[in-house]
Amino acid sequence: MPTRRTLLISGASTIITALLSPRAMAAQRRLKPLKPGSRIRAVNPGTWMDPDTDLQALRERCDQQQWHLEIPAAVTRQWRYFSGTDQERVEDLRSAWNDPTVDAVVTLGGGWGAARVLEAGFRFPRHPKWSLGFSDTSSLLLAQWAAGLPGAIHGSSGGTEAQWQRTVDLLCGRPVAPLLGEPRRRGIARGPLVVTNLTVATHLIGTPWLPSLKGAILVLEDVGEAPYRVDRMLTQWRSAGLLQQLAGVACGRFSWAEDDILPGDFTMDEILEERLGDLGIPLVLNLPLGHGRPNQALPLGAQAQLDGKHGLLSLMA
Structure with a gap:
């Protein structure tokens, strides 16, 4: 019959294993x-x-x-x-x-x-x-x-x-410089990076392939999507409760042809700020990444800090 000490150790081990999600365990493994x-x-x-x-x-x-x-x-x-x-x-x-x-x-x-x-x-x-x-x-x-x-x-x-x-x-495992964007909402956020094309990720909602966004810093980019389509996609994210889980959010380049914009329409920056600016978390726009140049690299899952006051996204050691 197991002793009380054995049961306590076994229980603690079970709790620790449960707390370490695949992403948490991955963060402890270095390539x-x-x-x-x-x-x-x-x-x-x-x-x-x-x-x-x-x-x-x-x-x-x-x-x-x-x-x-x-x-x-x-x-x-x-x-x-x-x-x-x-x-x-x-x-x-x-x-x-x-x-x-x-x-x-x-x-x-x-x-x-x-x-x-x-x-x-x-x-x-x-x-x-x-x-x-x-x-x-x-x-x-x-x-x-x-x-x-x-x-x-x-x-x-x-x-x-x-x-x-x-x-x-x-x-090669070497440090890289922070990325500078345009600050929109102040605050400091720390968490794992989730970096993605918005359209692609939107079509993964409801599948096993979209990772947890709880406590994450989400970085989005896209190309060829007008503001109303970006609005529609971000509304889907909001309705699914995904954006409310984030620690911070930043956007890279959203490249599109602006020849079909009408007077009074949202600009791209305006719709991004309108859909992302009321979450109560740091928001930075126009980081130097996405379709076009430069497209600065970022590692998914890496611990990062988003400074909404100064528009800086930094990887943490």
Whole structure:
């Protein structure tokens, strides 16, 4: 028969395990930084790419770091408007993630299709890996963090040299500079980062692949969406009770063609502030990330501080 002490220890262990959610446990696990000799596998889970796409710049950037970049022929495969059937793309991701010699997975292309890979059965293995992407790839980054795996970086392998250097620094475990935006609501927020394309994340509401936002700092960006459509999406988030869980919220670039705006319409900044400014938490707009340049990289799940008075988003050691 168990002793009282045994029962107490067992009970405490159960409570501690329950308190440590997959994301909390992931925060305690650190990935090994990339180093010379690290292997990177390119994948394309979305829209097909032109076979003549010039990837030499990415090869040269990886060569400069002495990383071995693998670009399988599958990245330029085509099936309808995807880079292969759903099952082919699932197998591409499984191959990259299950290969113990691959240290990082970088997404090429974009468009649409990554969420279909999740729906078609791709699941992240239990071991973490670095991954890099944005836009349509946001669904995979969010699912990676929802699965309790660190290493998802919202960013691009393109852009300026300064932008790329920030990405390299994150992959190599080095500190990076704070990002400066425009302050809208004062206050200091601290919590894990959840960085995503708004449209992609909106279509993950109600699925297992949208991670918990409780106590998080949410960073949103989008492209090609008029203010009324951004309004509609943020209203969905509000109605679902998701924004009310946040510690802070920031927005990157919301790029769109302003030729269809009518007198009296909301501007993009106005609708973002109108939908996000009454939450009682720090709010910062126009961080230097998203579609366009610069697209500064941020790691999902990393502990960060959002300073709503000065418009600063900083990663915490």
